[in-house]
Amino acid sequence: MFIQTEDTPNPATLKFIPGVEVMAKGTAHFESIDDAGNSPLGRRLFGVDGVTGVFLGSDFVSITKDDSREWFTIKPGVLAAIMEHYASGLPVMEADEETEDDSDDNDTVKQIKHLLDTRVRPAVAMDGGDIVFKSFDEGIVTLYMRGACQGCPSSTATLKMGIENMLRHYIPEVQEVRADNG
Numbered sequence: 001m002f003i004q005t006e007d008t009p010n011p012a013t014l015k016f017i018p019g020v021e022v023m024a025k026g027t028a029h030f031e032s033i034d035d036a037g038n039s040p041l042g043r044r045l046f047g048v049d050g051v052t053g054v055f056l057g058s059d060f061v062s063i064t065k066d067d068s069r070e071w072f073t074i075k076p077g078v079l080a081a082i083m084e085h086y087a088s089g090l091p092v093m094e095a096d097e098e099t100e101d102d103s104d105d106n107d108t109v110k111q112i113k114h115l116l117d118t119r120v121r122p123a124v125a126m127d128g129g130d131i132v133f134k135s136f137d138e139g140i141v142t143l144y145m146r147g148a149c150q151g152c153p154s155s156t157a158t159l160k161m162g163i164e165n166m167l168r169h170y171i172p173e174v175q176e177v178r179a180d181n182g
Contacts, residue, residue: 001019001020001082001086002019003018003019003079003082003083004016004017004019005075005079008062008128008129009154010064010128010129010149010150010155012064013053013055013062013064013129014063014075014078015061015127015128016062016063016078016082017059017060018082018086019059020086021059022041022057022059022060022061023057024058027055027056027057027058027132027146027147028042028056028093029055029130029146029147029150030046030054032046033046033047038094039056039093040088040090040094041054041056041081041082041085041090041092044081045061045063045082048078048081049069049077050065050069050074050077051063051064051065051066051074052064052066053147055128055129055130055146055147056093057125057128057147060125060128061082062128062129063078108136108171108173109133109136111170111171112133112136112141112171112174115166115167115170115171116131116133120162124149127149128147129150130145130146130149131143131144131145131146131149131163134180139173139174139175141167141174141176141178142179143159143163143177143179143180144179145179155179156179164176164177
């Protein structure tokens, strides 16, 4: 297995591309080994000293490291963990995550989610991250930043100059976009 790596806009996060499907649908984000309970791959990656975050995308894994560590000390362990996982034959996720039920969403929320899914998420996935809809209330869209986007120095600019401008252009009800920092 040949695993490519790519830098992300977040210096604490590196994107690993194993050349095989990682998540068949959706994404997963773990901030600790306890969060990764239903992911054999996630648990294995947290076994690498210095790993503080794991994000699983459709065809990539983003790893966030402890600020006190350098990538040259962590990268070999991450590469080995990914290769060992795929050689083991274990699934990436042991149980299906609950799927989001959007049947109660109003038309504005459906439009927001559609634009995020078709125009925003593919672009931020290229940088090793994800942006997920949380809420729309009184003109304010609240989003979760995950993977490389979480804590990224350029995420505020992405939200304000990119996502907010686009949503306001297509959906007049949108007045502002904010990040939910958990």
